[in-house]
Each structure stands twice: as structure tokens, then as C-alpha cells.
Amino acid sequence: MRSIVFSIVLIPFLWLTNTAFAFEIEARASFGPDDGSVLRIISTADIRFFEPMILSYLADHPDVSIDYIVASSTNLMKAVQGGEDTFDIAISSAMDLQTKLANDGFAQPHVSEATLMLPDWAKWNDMLFAFTEEPAAIVVSKAAFAGQPIPRTRHDLIALLRRDPERFQGRVGTYDVRHSGLGYLFATQDTRASETFWRLAEVIGALGVQLYCCSSDMIDDVKSGDLLIAYNVLGSYVANRDDREEFEIIMPADFTTVMLRTALIPTSAVSPERARDFIDHMLMTSYDEDTASLADPNLPLPEGSTAVNRIEIGPGLLVFLDQLKRRAFLNEWESAILQEQ
């Protein structure tokens, strides 16, 4: 019965377009009936990644249709700040940008039973709500490492890369932090945790590291064998793939940076009530009160480990967004990674 309702009402129709918005979008999908009341979500998460959440919401609300737009974290921020296009919910993995949006008054507060249930670290100023915890992982192909020891820490990784530079030349990938908000967040948080990051950057820079915009592309390249090692990849993207068994997701034992994917309701939201309802649904679905965690059950964080370096939402995140600070960081990053003499 249920599946019949789904097949009739929830036929997703998907198309790509760049023309309707004042900024560049990466993907767009609509769910639910054509004549339903519309909830517009702008997000950095891939459709495939977020679809289960949308479908579970629509199952309880058959009169709602959801317009889901995927954009980069920078474009998402510009869209919310610009106000030319209105969205009811903005979901982003770039915690720093989300914090800045809330801090600068672009988000409206929301307090409900669901938000009160959340632990303090998972919300900020009643405006920003975390609904997943996602570790930055090192991803390798099991096939490529068959019979060989898999590095468990950054230290192991550096040693491995130094031992066998020819093998890894041009086959290590990571985010291009100049263009990826999430990559920038991961890298800056890595430098806060340990100086190891800079040593690793020097090493992979010397190996002619490949730079990427997105986790999905890196994972694809690991699968194809173009990459042997992908550093700072969203582990959850791997865990959600059908071929996840082909990958080894390493959460570094020295420290694992954990990002919180957050949602906010822009002040310009057209149907804020619907947005609140959707956010409550997301929080109820994601938060496991037993383990007090928002982590993907397929990708459990090492419990109670001091190695888990959860990024705190707070004014500290504004530091690396400062243009002077950003310029200084990127200079250092470029000199380590690009090694252009």
C-alpha cells in the first residue's frame, strides 16, 4: 500500500538548469505533487545523499512538494545573503559560513520540542541546527592496498608516502581549499588540532597532489584507481554508496575532524512554518537520544574517543573567514601544496 502511494505521488522528476537563479547551481530536484505547497531547500548535499530525508518527510506530508537545489557552500551563502532568490531552509556542510550567516542576522530563531532535545553543541543561538556529524576521513581502495598495511594515523600516512614516493606520485587527492568551503574548513581545523597537517601538506605537495572540488569526485577517482589515497573526504558519502565495500574508510586515530552539517531558516523564508516543521522532522530523525549522537549509523564515530575533534559552532569559526586571516592561510597552504618556486 505504502509503496503504491509512493509510486503515484512521489515520482521524483529531476532536471538541471542554470537559468532560473542569480547564481550557479549544481543540481535541482522536485519531490511531491505538482500543486502542493512548496518548500524550497538550498543545500550543499548531493541529492542522493539527502533524498531519504525528503522522502520520509513527504510520506507524512503528502500535500507538500519540495524544491531541492544543490549549490556550492560559497554560492549558498551568497544566495542567502543576496535575497534575490528566497529559500525556506539552507543546509550546508560549511559550518563557518553557516555560523557567519546566523551571526550576521540572516537566520531566524526557532525553538521547538525537537530543538530543545538537542545537546548544546548541536545548536547555536537557536538559529543553527546540526543534524549530522560527519567525519573527514582518509579513503583508500581496498583493492589497491590488498595485502599491504593500511595507515591508521597521519603519521603512518606520512611515513608511507615518504617510503614509496614513486608509487604515490600524482595519486594522492584532497580538497582545493581555495574553492571548496568544506575543504577550507577541514584544513583550517586540522591546523588547529596539530602541526602534523603542515608536514603532511609538504609531503603530498611534493608528490604532486591532485586537487578536487568535491568529495564525490575524489571517491570516484579512488574507485577508478586514479587515486590511491584521498585525504579529508566526507566519510558519509562513501558509507552511502552501494559500492561502499570497495573502500576502506579510515578515521585517523591521532585525531578525526568531525563536521556538523547544519540547517538554518533564512530570514527571507517564504514559508517559515513549513521550514520549522521540516527541521523538526530532520532533527527527530537524525538525533539518536540513546547514543547522544548525530553520526551516521553506517559510520559510527569511535565512541568517547579523545581523537574525535568535533568542530564547535561558535564565534571561533569566524576567525578563518576573516579576509586577512584567509589570505595568510592560503599563502601558507599554497606554498606547501603547490610548491611553486
Add this chain to the structure above:
Amino acid sequence: MITLIGGSAILAVILFLIVRGYAAQIAQNGQDSILSASVSSLLDAAVIQDGAVEVDFPYSSFSMLDTELDDRVFYAIYQDGEVLSGYEDLPAPIAKAGEQSTFQTVQYANTKIRLASANRTLIGATGRTQISVSIAQTQDALSRTLNGISQTVALFGAGFFGLIVLLSYWATSITINPLMRLATSVQKRGPQDLSPFQKQVPYEMVPLVTSLNTLMGRLDHSLTQSEDFIAEAAHRLRTPLAIVRTKAEIVARVATDDTTTKAAQEMIHAIDESSRIAGQLLDHAMVTFRLDNLAREEIDLATLATGAADRVRPLTDLKDIELLATVGPPVSIKGDVVLIQSALHNLLDNAIKYAPAEARVEIALTETDGRAILTVTDTGSGFPMAELELLADRYARGSNATHVVGSGLGLTIVQEVMAAHGGTMDITNTKTGGACVRLSFPLS
């Protein structure tokens, strides 16, 4: 009491305001010092590198500003007044005060923010440049802290107030009760009692009681003096009056013409009245004196009544008044023989004086319900009903007695004597309209 409570309410409010003011200041100081530290850490990070200003400030610069209520943070970095980085529309710092932070509370982004600013001069290869940093924070956590403190302080203030109300109630009752007792004992006193108060009173009230006692003493003294004066005057008048009377009698006897005889007799009559008044005044002075030193001996009322009747018999004969003494067996009471004699004499004297000629005056003694009842009745015109209450007052006289010479002291003396003996005096009229005075003594 009201003053105390009102005062303590004001005190409680003042206490609340002061503590809240202090708390606000302390909380604000706390926020200011964190903002100031944050500003300093930014300024410290400012360097000139290759001719350009670099501010590679630490993560803690802002993360230290994290509060329980997730206060929002704004900042701006200026180079020689131009915004280098941060929020361009942030209100400019008030003064270029040097490296010491200055603070101001301003409106920004639709909310109240606390803004800390400081500056620093950098010296590079190309010259000097001034770097200013402003960091601002909203005040949600501060307000919450303050509200919490306010609630606690308000609670304390209310408790303080309640305590004061209780204390003042207690203190007032401690003070008021002896005062009330004193007032009651003043009220209960007889009109003659001017002796000092001996009751135990709180320390604070001793001066009051002392001055009250002094006043009583002075009053007593001056009353005694005036009584003495009256007695002395009356006494001194009697001798000349007696001489004048003798002379008038001689004149009346030797006079040959009727006019002189008549005038002389009128003189004698007037002199008699004057002597009588002087006598009564003396009587009263004597009564007053004896009341203060009341003798308490066994006396027989029957003998006294008969004696009193005998003493006035010459007067009744003169006016053709029939005097009846209906006295039974002896009735014993405790008291002052002289005073009671005086009272009876006054009563009979009054009756004879106001009764018309050929009337009948009766003195009767019975014993009823454990009390000795002595009544003096006459067949005259009686007391005016409307004035019965007033008649015992000193110098008061019945309105129908204006044609009779009198001092108005008679009934007063009787009244005082009765009160001193624990008895009562009732003034009524008989059924036939005559006057009736009823004395009731406790038996011994």
C-alpha cells in the same frame, strides 16, 4: 509600625537597586575584559610584512567570546581609519585612546552590542601606520546573568522586607503593650488618686512615667494648696461672721422701729447662710483630708443615723418640719466615723433646707442583700429629673434651688465619702415627687 514597614520597603527597594547595579557593573566588567583580551590578541598579531599589514590572529581571539547563550560577535580591523577586514558598517571606535581599550554600548544589527576598541602603531620600512581593532558582542548571556541575579536579589529583598515587618510588629507590640497597660491604669484611677505610678515599664518609657509622676505630684500639691486655702479662708471668715451676727442681734433687740428690726433680721439670715457655706467648705476640706488618710474602724450606722437626726432637730423645729428616723437594730460597717457623720449631716441639712415648711423628712436604715441601705427622703418638690446625673458634681445646684442659698457642695461631699467607702449614692425622686437619696454601704 507603618513608618517602619514603609521604611523597610524603601530600604528593600534601595538594596535591590544597589545590588543589581553592582551586579550589572561586575557582569559588564567581565564582558569588557574578555572583549579587551580579544582586541589585544588581534592587535598583537598585526605585523607589517613586505609593506602590507598582516593580522594572523589566533583562533582563540574569537572562540574566547563563546558564551552559554551563543552571543553574536562582530569585529572590524582598521588601518589608519580605513576598514581592512571585518564588518565595514560596524560603528567606528569613539576615540583613539591608545592601546588601552575603550568601551561603548551601541545599537547594531537591530540589537544592543558592547563594543571594545583599541589601537596600535606599527612601524614599517615605509613609515608608521595605525591599526585599530573593534570587537563587539551582543549581550544575551549578560542579560540572562543579570536577570538571574535580579531575581535572586529581589527574593532576598522580599525576604528582608518580610523579616522587617515581623520584627517591627514584634518590637512595636513590645513597646506598645506596657504603654497600653500604663494608659489603662491611668484610666482606671479614681478622680482623687494622684499617687505616683509604680508599674514596671520598659527602660525607654521611664522618662515618660517619671515626668507623668512629677506632673501628678505637682497637681496633687496645688490641689492640696487650694483646698487648704479654701479651708483657711472659711475658717477665718467664721469668727468675724459670728461677731457680725452678735452685733446684728443686739441691733435687732434694741431697735425701736420696725424697719431697723426687719433689716437686722435679714442681716442675721444672710449671715447664717454665709456661716453655713463656710462650714460646708470646711467640711469638704476636712473630708478631702480624711479621704487621703481613711480610717477603717467598725461603726454602727444605726447610732450614727440617730445621732445625725438629733443634731439637725433644732433646725427642723424651726421650720416645722417633721423628722422621722426609722432605724432598726445596729448595722455594722467599716469606715471613717467623722466622714460618714459629715455625709449624713449634709444629706439631712440639704433635705431640710430645700423642703418647704411643714414637710416631712425621713431617714431610714435597712439591711438588704448583704448591704446596708440608708435612705433620706422628703416630701418636697424633688430633684429636677433632667439634672440627676450632674447633681453630685462640685458646686452644681439644682435649677429649682436658685431661691435657696447654697454652696452646691453637699452632695459632692456625700459622693466622695461613699466612693471612699466602696459604696454608692443614688439620687432619685419618690413616687410622690419628693427627693430621695439612697446610700448603699458594703457590710463589714
